[in-house]
Amino acid sequence: MxxxxxxxxxxxxxxxxxxxxxxxxxxxxxxxxxxxxxxxxxxxxxxxxxxxxxxxxxxxxxxxxxxxxxxALPPAGAAREIGAYWARVEAETAVRRDLAAFLVAELTGEPGRDPMTMLELRHSAHTDRGLVRPANQDTVYAGRRLLAVADGFGPAGRSASGAAVAALRFLDEAAEPPADGLLGALEDAVRRAGEAVRDLTGGAHDAGTTLTALLWTGSRLALAHIGDSRAYLLRAGELYRFTRDHRVEPRSLLLLKALTGDADPVPDLRLHEPLPGDRYLLCSDGLTEAVPDARIAELLSGGAGAEGTVRALVDAALAAGAPDNVTCVVADVTGPVRAPAAAGRPATPGEPVV
Structure with missing residues (x-):
């Protein structure tokens, strides 16, 4: 040699x-x-x-x-790992880009919606065990300010999802919007949720939960997301996806990030400015694994109210075999109560998914 x-x-x-x-x-x-x-x-x-x-x-x-x-991987495996890494980098960069744009607008006083302009949020939620799983490990919450979906997994999955959502409920019960800002409040709440899951599981890594939550003030929304549950926006007939799945590979069951007993939660965070007529969907992967985005967009655009749309989404998953628990929250933005002082139109989250 x-x-x-x-x-x-x-x-x-x-x-x-x-x-x-x-x-x-x-x-x-x-x-x-x-x-x-x-x-x-x-x-x-x-x-x-x-x-x-x-x-x-x-x-x-x-x-x-x-x-x-x-x-350590063969070429094909190495290529997949590099592609997955770069997809995560691009998604994380997009989240930071949105936050930077928001901060620039806030600090420079660029015109936007009057913060006193209050929109209304009308919502409906439903969860179903599905047709295969022996129990429902999903937890859903839809309150005055907080919408949340958590998809538990492992031996203590149901308890983990319940504990995670319970740790966020104080945000909904507060008399006033959080003084430290929406993102700060959500980030702290997710940290509490992670602590609750760790206390529950005793540090075990084989049990935990996803968590996707929207916090509402009447003029803005903040999103916290970890795992592979999803948040969508239907605006002017176009469906946009707010979240990325924290999976090892697109079709993998292994999660890169979740609330578990052996890891500190690092959620994706972003701010969004809603418009009257917007429709939001939060759901567990029991819906998205059974029903394609094109069909989800069709059902969200069908003209039914929030309650009827939630029922239609769950029924579509059941008709497709529903191998997993199915949980959905649909929320419609109505208003405003009074006209905004400045007419700034919020941008959409990106390219439509269908």
Whole structure:
């Protein structure tokens, strides 16, 4: 086996000797041989592919644990992992972009809806065991200010989803909107929900819950999301999806993030400015796994009220076999009570999903 000096290997891999020494220290690219007397590193030509891959993944910003995982996979698996990582980066960047735009508008006083303009939210909720599962582990809540769906899993799934939603209910029962802002209040509440789930499960990793919640003030909405339940918006006949599934792969049952006994919750957070005529849907994956987005959009646009639409959505999942629990909340925005002082039209969340 012919060995290459670190200088020769650096030239061939287009990496600096300093970078190669760093990758050695990080255990990402170990030399084939280290001289016991001089400490000089030697490599083989067969290591060039891994060297370039490590360098590219570092430039991509992938964490060290992710790089190790990718390097241990065959090419097809590595490609899937890189694609999943970049999808998460883009989704997280979009959430931060929305928050940054909101903060810029707030701090510069750009015109928007008068904060005293109060819209109304009329909603209906329903949960069903489905046709296969022996029990319903979903929990749903629809109150004056708070809408929430939690999908429990594992031996204590039902209790976990109930505890998570219960930890948020104080937001609905408060006499006034949160003084520290919608996002801050929701983030703190999700942290409490995580603590409640940990206390319940005793630190076990095989039980937990998703959580998707909307907090309403009458002029703004805040979203907190972790797991693979979903939030949608129907606006002017177009269906938009607010959330991304925190799954290992699109069709996987394994969640990257959820409220469990062994992890601190890190939810996606975003602010949204509603319009009269908007219709929101929160649902567990028992609906979205059984009913495609196109059919969901059709039912949401069907002209029925919130209660009739919820029933139609659940019935559609049951007609499709409903292998999982099915939970839905539909909320309609009506109003305003009085006209806004400034006519700023909120942007839609992105491209329609259908």
């Amino acid at each position: 012919e060995l290459l000096t670190i200088g020769a290997f650096a030239r061939l891999s287009r990496l600096s000797p300093k970078a190669l020494r760093l990758y050695d220290e990080l255990e990402l690219l170990r030399p084939a041989r280290v001289d016991p007397d001089t400490g000089y590193r030697y490599y083989t030509a067969s290591q060039l592919g891994r060297a370039r891959l490590v360098a590219w993944l570092r430039r991509l910003g992938m964490p060290l644990a992710g790089i190790r995982a990718v390097c």
